[in-house]
Each structure stands twice: as C-alpha cells, then as structure tokens.
Amino acid sequence: MTPIGRHLTTDMYGCNRDHLTDLEFVKSAMLTSIKEAGLSVIDIIDHQxxxxxxxxxxxxxxxxxxxxxxxxxxxxxxxxFTCGDYSHSDRVITILKRFLKPEKTRTTNIMRGDFGLQKDMKPRIRVSIAPLRRMRNTSARVWRFLRNR
Structure with missing residues (x-):
C-alpha cells in the first residue's frame, strides 16, 4: 500500500524577531505560501x-x-500535512522561507499511512545480547578468581 500523505515538520532558526510577533505578517505569509503552492484554505484560526x-x-x-x-x-x-501530491508541502515551505528569512532550517519528512512498508522505517542496527552476556560472565570469572586468591 502506498502512503496516504506526507507530513513535513520544519524548524526555522534565526528568524526576525519582529516578524515572529506580528500576527498579520505571519498570517499573510502563511496564506500567500499556501495559495502560491496551489492549495486551498477552508478556515484559519490564530492566537497570540x-x-x-x-x-x-x-x-x-x-x-x-x-x-x-x-x-x-x-x-x-x-x-x-498534505494528502495526494507531495510536492505541495515542499513549495509551501520554500515560499514561507522567503517571508520569515531563517538563517537555518531543519525539515523532517514523515510519510503517513505507509504501514511500515518504507525501508527507512526498519531498524538499521540489530543489537545482540550475546556480547554483553559474555562480558558479564568474564567479569564474574575474574572476580571469583581474585576472591579465591
């Protein structure tokens, strides 16, 4: 089954402080980036x-x-979070960066509804308990040896 949506989380560091406190500026930037990316707004809620x-x-x-x-x-x-065409979310972030002008960004891409079929969802490192058990057993033997001397 293919993923049903894409969820991008973007951290924007070093933005202009005055812009981040201006509700109308951020709201306008958000609406402009949404519309320029070809998405439609149903409703918007804001809170200072x-x-x-x-x-x-x-x-x-x-x-x-x-x-x-x-x-x-x-x-x-x-x-x-967008369903369908995954390129929309990339465009929204790119356009929003023009307004907020961050010095640095970090974006995390999450494919939603893939039901664990993506290779990146599988663990990359397998941990075996055997080496830890061998080390514990060896240290126990050393302590017994030292104690008996």
Missing part, C-alpha cells in the same frame, strides 16, 4: 500567546498547516 508568540492553524482542502512562533528564541515551528 502571552507574553509573546503566535499560533496559526489553517485547515486546508488537502489537510492542514500550523505555525508556532517563539520570538524570544527567534524560532518558528511549521507543520504541514
């Missing part, structure tokens, strides 16, 4: 937190997007 920071959540025709700002850290956390 005290003493500073914003939370904006957009319900999209294709899923949802949220932005949480932390001006004291010059940081914004952006989540976007």
């Amino acid at each position: 937190t005290e003493p500073q920071g914003l939370t904006i959540i957009a319900l999209l025709g294709q899923s949802h997007m949220s932005i949480h700002t932390f001006p004291q850290l010059n940081y914004a956390a952006v989540d976007i």
